[in-house]
Amino acid sequence: xxxxxxxxxxxxxxxxxxxxxxxxxxxxxxxxxxxxxxxxxxxxxxxxxxxxxxxxxxxxxxxxxxxxxxxxxxxxxxxxxxxxxxxxxxxxxxxxxxxxxxxxxxxxxxxxxxxxxxxxxxxxxxxxxxxxxxxxxxxxxxxxxxxxxxxxxxxxxxxxxxxxxxxxxxxxxxxxxxxxxx
Amino acid sequence: xxxxxxxxxxxxxxxxxxxxxxxxxxxxxxxxxxxxxxxxxxxxxxxxxxxxxxxxxxxxxxxxxxxxxxxxxxxxxxxxxxxxxxxxxxxxxxxxxxxxxxxxxxxxxxxxxxxxxxxxxxxxxxxxxxxxxxxxxxxxxxxxxxxxxxxxxxxxxxxxxxxxxxxxxxxxxxxxxxxxxx
Numbered sequence: 001x002x003x004x005x006x007x008x009x010x011x012x013x014x015x016x017x018x019x020x021x022x023x024x025x026x027x028x029x030x031x032x033x034x035x036x037x038x039x040x041x042x043x044x045x046x047x048x049x050x051x052x053x054x055x056x057x058x059x060x061x062x063x064x065x066x067x068x069x070x071x072x073x074x075x076x077x078x079x080x081x082x083x084x085x086x087x088x089x090x091x092x093x094x095x096x097x098x099x100x101x102x103x104x105x106x107x108x109x110x111x112x113x114x115x116x117x118x119x120x121x122x123x124x125x126x127x128x129x130x131x132x133x134x135x136x137x138x139x140x141x142x143x144x145x146x147x148x149x150x151x152x153x154x155x156x157x158x159x160x161x162x163x164x165x166x167x168x169x170x171x172x173x174x175x176x177x178x179x180x181x182x
Numbered sequence: 183x184x185x186x187x188x189x190x191x192x193x194x195x196x197x198x199x200x201x202x203x204x205x206x207x208x209x210x211x212x213x214x215x216x217x218x219x220x221x222x223x224x225x226x227x228x229x230x231x232x233x234x235x236x237x238x239x240x241x242x243x244x245x246x247x248x249x250x251x252x253x254x255x256x257x258x259x260x261x262x263x264x265x266x267x268x269x270x271x272x273x274x275x276x277x278x279x280x281x282x283x284x285x286x287x288x289x290x291x292x293x294x295x296x297x298x299x300x301x302x303x304x305x306x307x308x309x310x311x312x313x314x315x316x317x318x319x320x321x322x323x324x325x326x327x328x329x330x331x332x333x334x335x336x337x338x339x340x341x342x343x344x345x346x347x348x349x350x351x352x353x354x355x356x357x358x359x360x361x362x363x364x
Contacts, residue, residue, distance in 0.1 A: 010340075011318065011320070011334070011343065011360070012195065012333075012334035013194065013195045013334070017340075024340060027342055128326070136193065138193070140358070142342065142343040142344060142345050142360050143340055143341065143342050143343065144310070144334065144337060144340060144341040144343070145337070145340050146334075146335075146336055146337020146338065146339065146340055146341070147336050147337065151194075152193070152194035152195070152326065152328075153328075154328055154329050155326060155327070155328020155329065156328065157328065158192075158199075158206060158325055158326060158327050158328055159325065159326040159328070160209055160324065160325050161193065161324040161325065161326070162324060162354065163324050163350065163353065163354050163355070163356065166348065166350050166356045168345065168348050171345065172344065172345050173345070174345065174348045174356060174358050176322070176356050178193070178324050
């Protein structure tokens with residue numbers, strides 16, 4: 001079973017601005033309590049896998065932990081270096097020694113995690129290039145950033161998808177769900 | 183009044199593949215006679231402006247001219263070099279000496295063309311960078327190309343848009359209409 005990407009991008013395909021910032025995500029008002037379908041999505045995955053940069057960006061939000069930690073599923077942080085897990089996140093966040101995407105996928109499958117939510121630019125690009133992504137759930141924010149951290153990278157071959165569903169959220173965001181055609 | 187971009191891209195934001203090809207656009211079946219709203223759109227613009235490469239790509243389709251020429255509005259081909267217009271396209275296609283986007287926009291306005299359909303990667307990027315685009319009508323084809331000719335380029339500043347409308351076409355394409363927030 002393939003894995004899934006669930007992420008917001010600018011119209012020009014960036015997931016963070018030139019400084020790695022995410023403030024532009026808030027250019028669209030998000031009424032309190034509206035999770036835009038995230039709870040339903042996260043219920044359908046077994047675990048998350050992300051790189052150390054993405055994890056650090058999350059920690060830098062200065063969330064109240066563990067109350068505001070957004071993930072009810074185990075989060076595996078891929079890193080060549082030791083990863084510091086705050087006491088409040090013990091049992092929620094785990095370090096995972098770096099490996100190629102197929103190796104990571106296999107090791108997490110052995111732990112019972114078949115369907116992974118793959119997050120973070122470099123991790124997503126690696127899993128896509130390894131042909132391990134079956135679903136893309138992309139939310140487009142109506143802004144051109146003109147530079148930043150791109151979601152997608154080079155692929156050896158094109159990958160065709162089918163559209164499962166598309167909807168407008170908050171009158172501003174276009175959220176589209178794609179499934180790989182194999 | 184600003185100008186408008188109407189174009190199809192891959193999910194990773196390319197308008198042509200690595201060889202400049204457009205075959206991937208046909209990865210989605212398009213029932214004969216369904217113009218996907220193009221006729222209504224083109225009725226609302228005064229003229230088209232495109233670069234020589236885009237014009238040449240059009241000619242290379244070996245359309246039956248003038249019968250299959252897709253544009254009922256004047257097409258201005260921006261070029262530093264002379265542009266060859268086939269006899270069948272006289273009165274439909276005009277050469278326009280290269281200039282910066284604002285100069286082009288001003289000259290076409292003097293000819294009575296207020297609202298331009300701006301086409302072709304480099305021309306679109308130039309008009310966007312010059313803050314001359316007010317509307318984006320983007321149709322996403324459900325494929326990752328993994329490389330090719332990107333639609334968007336660098337901008338000095340982010341540009342915010344509002345979503346006017348989004349719809350699914352042929353059960354496969356997501357067509358979204360954005361208007362610049364000024």
